[in-house]
Amino acid sequence: MPHLIRKFFITILLFSLFCLSNPSNVMAATQPQNITPTQLEELDNLFNQALDASNNGDFTNAEQLWTQILEQYPDNPAIWSNRGxxxxxxxxxxxxxxxxxxxIEIVPLAPDPYLNRGIAYERLEKWSEAIADYNQVIELDPTDPVAYNNRGNAEAGLGEWEKATEDYKKASELAPEYAFARANYSLALYQIGETQKAIKTIKGLVRKYPNFADMRAALTACLWEQGKKGEAESNWVAAVGLDPRYQDLDWVANIRRWPPTLVNSLQKFIKIE
Incomplete structure (x- = not known):
């Protein structure tokens, strides 16, 4: 299910703060001694190149640039996290x-590296390790909606859908505009049998975000199960027009990671279609 990789703010040498994320995560690097203006300018340029490459999706080049900065400033946790x-x-x-x-070794009380390591553990399907990292984020910041959403994802990986439902609900309460947390909540509701509440939530998201392909596809599956074939087909046309990956059940089940009950409902629709 969707994740949000977060980045640190960072201060290097005499630079102003370069904004990479939430202001609460400012990390100050140790100031080196005897830095010349020329060296400072060179490092400034290197940092900006790394930032631009990262933001433009030039990941191979970005990794090389962050590595060059790390070679000079290995004690800055934000650079380690950003290269990660x-x-x-x-x-x-x-x-x-x-x-x-x-x-984490350098600054154990910063939440973002735990959050991002949790995402990495999920990629490896190490659900318990991911949950432990998200627990750490929540301990450091109990109002972090992304941590609750991600913990729900990992609990879903373990098949603990009741727990996942509660975490998705908490995330959407903390951040009402966090659409994917609300979407995950609706899918989890469907999995635990609260079908009508799930459909009501999905329909609300479709009204608010008409181009939300995930919810269009979910609504297709729900409506088909209810025998509302015309509405189901209309939403399906919209869903695959926005994102054709929803035609691939393997992607839906294993990459998007819909709950199995809803995957089965979508499979019934696709087979008939």
Missing amino acids: NIRLSQNKIEAAISDYEKA
Whole structure:
């Protein structure tokens, strides 16, 4: 289910703060001694290149640039965490975990490396390890909606759908505009048998976000089970027009990670179609 990889703010040398994430996560690096203006300018340029490459999806180049900065400033946890994010984006999962662990070693009370390491553990289907990391984030910041949503994802991986439902609900209460937390909540409701409440939530999301392909596809499956074939087919046309991946049940089940009951409902629709 969807995740949000988060980045640190970071201060390097005499730079101003460069915004990479939530202001509460500012991490200050140790100030080196005897830095020359030329060296400062070179590092400033290197940092900006790394940031631009990261934001533009040039992950191979971004990883090389963050590594160059780390060679000069290995005690900055934000740089370790940011390189971990780039490695995770390239599916270098073990390498990303190693970077997050280094960031945690340097500053154990920063929540973002735990959050991102949890995402990496989920990629490896290490659900319990992921939950432990999300628990740590929640202990550090009990109002973090992403941590609750992600813990719900990991609980779903274990088949603990009641727990997942509660965490998705908490995430959507903490951040009412966090649409995917609300979407995950609706799917979990469907899995635990609260069908009418699930459909009501899904319909509300479709009204608010008409181009939300995930909810259009979910509504298709729900309506088909109810025998509302015309409405189901109309929503399906919209869903696959927005995102054709929903035609692939393997993707829906194993990448998007819908709950099995809803996957079965969508499978019935697709087979008839």
